[in-house]
């Protein structure tokens with residue numbers, strides 16, 4: 131386990147760490163962007179989705195759905211809509227994770243009740259949070275099977291077109307996608323370093339003491355990673371600050387709120 135800690139943080143590990151199979155899978159996570167065309171092993175999808183369903187869910191509302199897309203033409207269209215991310219075409223399975231308030235709307239109709247609360251930002255936030263938890267359970271499950279995954283936030287570049295392609299009802303949209311498949315043989319282990327716990331973990335109160343030093347140290351490690359991967363040298367701090375410095379970094383998604391309003395999310 132200490133070698134996985136060292137790979138993740140590029141820092142020496144504490145003396146005592148817990149070691150088990152689940153933790154090894156979690157600490158070994160890496161996004162995969164190159165896939166074999168081979169289908170998933172039999173039962174892999176169903177088991178991975180059972181792991182997704184097993185996640186905690188706010189108030190047991192279970193306000194998510196997933197559209198499993200295997201059809202190559204549909205995947206090609208989704209790849210284009212997500213900003214020409216070609217791995218959506220090569221991975222055999224694409225999962226579109228749906229914020230689904232439509233099912234609750236239907237239930238209120240059957241039960242002859244108002245659906246007033248569905249119009250509020252809180253209902254939307256709960257569903258988005260549930261999807262993050264749910265999809266990550268699926269990721270851990272697929273990785274435990276030796277499969278690779280990568281999330282696709284690029285789906286939100288074209289929320290309305292994706293909703294149309296997947297024939298989603300009003301009050302639902304795909305908030306994120308996930309490619310799933312066998313990593314191509316050229317995919318090597320490349321654990322991307324993360325900010326140290328000195329930066330992201332706060333004890334009893336929020337504390338930014340020495341933050342700049344720790345981040346400077348991380349910048350160096352993140353740049354080392356870039357160079358090891360044959361990628362352009364860059365400073366993480368500068369990259370992420372530049373990304374949030376203007377609307378350009380939102381890749382056209384600054385219109386999300388108005389698109390969601392049209393799809394049935396007034397977000398009051």
Ligand SMILES: Cc1cc2nc3c(=O)[nH]c(=O)nc-3n(C[C@H](O)[C@H](O)[C@H](O)COP(=O)(O)O)c2cc1C
Pocket residue numbers: 159160161162163215280281282283284285306321322
């Ligand atoms: C919500 C979310 C959306 C993401 N969207 C994309 C995407 O559209 N395309 C992509 O190549 N990677 C995407 N990623 C993957 C991140 O770039 C990746 O997790 C991050 O760079 C860290 O690398 P690692 O997962 O290999 O550790 C996304 C990740 C998350 C959590």
